Each structure stands twice: as C-alpha cells, then as structure tokens.
Amino acid sequence: xxxxxxxxxxxxxxxxxxxxxxxxxxxWSDTYLGYRYGNKFxxxxxxxxxxxxxxxxxxxxxYKYGTNFLNVDMLLSDSKDPSSANATSGAxxxxxxxxxxxxxxxxxxxxxxxxxxxxxxxxxxxxxxTKTDAGYNSKKRMLVLGPTLMMDVPGFLNISLLLLNESNxxxxxxxGVATPRYTYKxxxxxxxxxxxxxxxxxxxxxxxxxxxxxxxxxxEFGNDTAAETNIDMQVMYDLSGGKNTFKIGLEYQYWKNKxxxxxxxxxxxxxxxxxxxxxxxxxx
Numbered sequence: 001x002x003x004x005x006x007x008x009x010x011x012x013x014x015x016x017x018x019x020x021x022x023x024x025x026x027x028w029s030d031t032y033l034g035y036r037y038g039n040k041f042x043x044x045x046x047x048x049x050x051x052x053x054x055x056x057x058x059x060x061x062x063y064k065y066g067t068n069f070l071n072v073d074m075l076l077s078d079s080k081d082p083s084s085a086n087a088t089s090g091a092x093x094x095x096x097x098x099x100x101x102x103x104x105x106x107x108x109x110x111x112x113x114x115x116x117x118x119x120x121x122x123x124x125x126x127x128x129x130t131k132t133d134a135g136y137n138s139k140k141r142m143l144v145l146g147p148t149l150m151m152d153v154p155g156f157l158n159i160s161l162l163l164l165n166e167s168n169x170x171x172x173x174x175x176g177v178a179t180p181r182y183t184y185k186x187x188x189x190x191x192x193x194x195x196x197x198x199x200x201x202x203x204x205x206x207x208x209x210x211x212x213x214x215x216x217x218x219x220e221f222g223n224d225t226a227a228e229t230n231i232d233m234q235v236m237y238d239l240s241g242g243k244n245t246f247k248i249g250l251e252y253q254y255w256k257n258k259x260x261x262x263x264x265x266x267x268x269x270x271x272x273x274x275x276x277x278x279x280x281x282x283x284x
C-alpha cells in the first residue's frame with residue numbers, strides 16, 4: 001500500500017470530525033474579514049518587486065473535541081506579475097487553508113499536560129489554490145496530517161509535525177502546454193502557529209505562523225526542489241478597546257525557496273520574498 005493510500009483514511013477521518021463540528025455548539029468562535037498590502041512581494045522566475053492587495057476571510061473556532069481553522073485569501077497582483085503572456089493586468093490568486101485539530105485530552109478524557117506542554121492533538125487538513133498568471137497557473141492540492149503539541153502559554157502556541165501530500169497541474173500561457181497533475185514525494189513540515197498577547201503600555205498581540213518544509217523531491221519538470229522556510233508574523237493593535245472588533249498592525253513575511261524553488265538557482269531572487277505589509281481586520 002502506498003504512503004498516499006495510508007495517509008488518506010486518517011486524514012479523511014480527522015477532516016470528517018472537523019467538518020461535523022458545526023452541527024454542535026461552538027465553545028468559542030472568531031470570524032473576520034482582513035486586508036493587507038505590500039509592494040515587495042516576490043515570485044519565482046520574476047526579478048521585480050510586486051505589489052499585492054490581499055483580501056481574506058478567516059474563521060477559527062473551538063468545539064467539544066478540538067478546533068477548526070479556515071482561511072481564504074484572494075491575492076491581486078499588479079502588472080509586474082501579469083495575468084497572462086503580454087498582459088497589462090495583474091494575476092489573480094485564491095488560496096485556501098483548512099486545519100482541524102482533534103484535542104486528545106478532550107477526545108479521550110486523559111490529561112496529556114507535562115511541563116510546558118498543555119496537551120496533544122492530531123491535525124489534518126488541506127491547502128488548495130488556483131492562480132491566473134503568465135507562466136505557471138498553479139493548481140495546488142495538498143493534504144496534511146500529523147501530531148500537534150499545544151503549549152501552555154498566554155493565548156496559544158501550537159507546534160505540529162505534518163506529513164504533506166502535494167500535487168499540481170500547471171498550465172503555461174507562453175507555450176500553451178498543460179502539465180498533467182503531478183504528485184510530489186511525500187515530505188514533512190515542521191509548523192508553528194501562535195497568537196500571544198503582550199503589553200508595552202498599550203495592549204498588543206503577536207500573531208503568525210512559521211513553516212519549515214523539507215524538499216519534495218523532483219518537480220513536475222524533473223528539477224530538484226529545495227527546502228522552504230516560510231515565516232509570516234504580525235503585531236496587531238485592537239482599535240476597539242479590547243472588544244476584538246477592529247484591529248490594525250504591521251506584518252512581515254520571510255519566504256526562502258518559495259514553493260520549493262531554489263533561490264540560488266534558475267528561479268532567482270524571486271524565490272526569496274522579504275515582504276513588509278500593513279494589515280487590518282474586522283471581526284464579527
């Protein structure tokens with residue numbers, strides 16, 4: 001039996017548990033519309049700084065047995081990341097992330113607290129995207145599954161070791177060639193996600209995620225892929241005076257070897273993004 005075949009039933013089981021959760025009453029829930037902007041975005045094989053407006057819908061909630069997280073980004077590039085060959089308009093992308101974490105203490109009634117660890121979980125989920133751009137036109141599909149440590153900190157800090165099963169089926173508008181869907185080698189990702197309040201005379205929160213992703217083997221064109229480092233973090237201020245309604249802040253993304261493209265290879269500096277952004281959120 002292949003690794004993909006062994007992974008799928010466990011991922012499906014955890015996903016079904018998470019998707020069934022809305023039927024039950026949520027213990028807590030936070031949904032918001034977000035906006036961020038930066039003018040130093042980068043794309044592999046593109047040497048120019050790209051401006052992007054990013055609109056997002058994000059939902060996080062907890063229920064009897066765990067938590068759900070869903071984020072949908074719409075990324076609108078300027079003309080330096082063109083929508084097709086010889087186009088003057090920018091590319092459009094939709095990127096979706098879903099994660100469900102089954103809290104093993106809640107599910108089994110057994111405490112797993114030890115030292116700085118509050119508990120253990122099992123995380124499963126998926127990513128997918130679709131992008132209209134001149135060169136690649138990504139159609140990413142990815143399943144994730146693995147254990148999660150929930151650390152005992154103010155707010156939250158979750159650390160996961162996830163196995164990734166990723167595929168893509170790009171289309172080049174330059175050549176008119178569609179590549180059949182190709183599945184990369186299964187590979188691990190060490191991932192952290194956090195939201196930690198702090199105070200420096202005014203109440204702030206430090207939020208974000210960090211993903212350290214191993215090489216996924218050969219790409220669909222037979223080239224070696226590189227290990228990725230993707231860190232996205234922000235400091236946010238609650239304009240609504242602690243009501244968690246309107247938040248603004250500054251964000252920074254550090255993404256080396258973006259999508260597994262080696263920034264020291266043909267993909268060039270566009271595979272190494274160092275992007276400051278402004279960010280705003282409306283929670284409801």
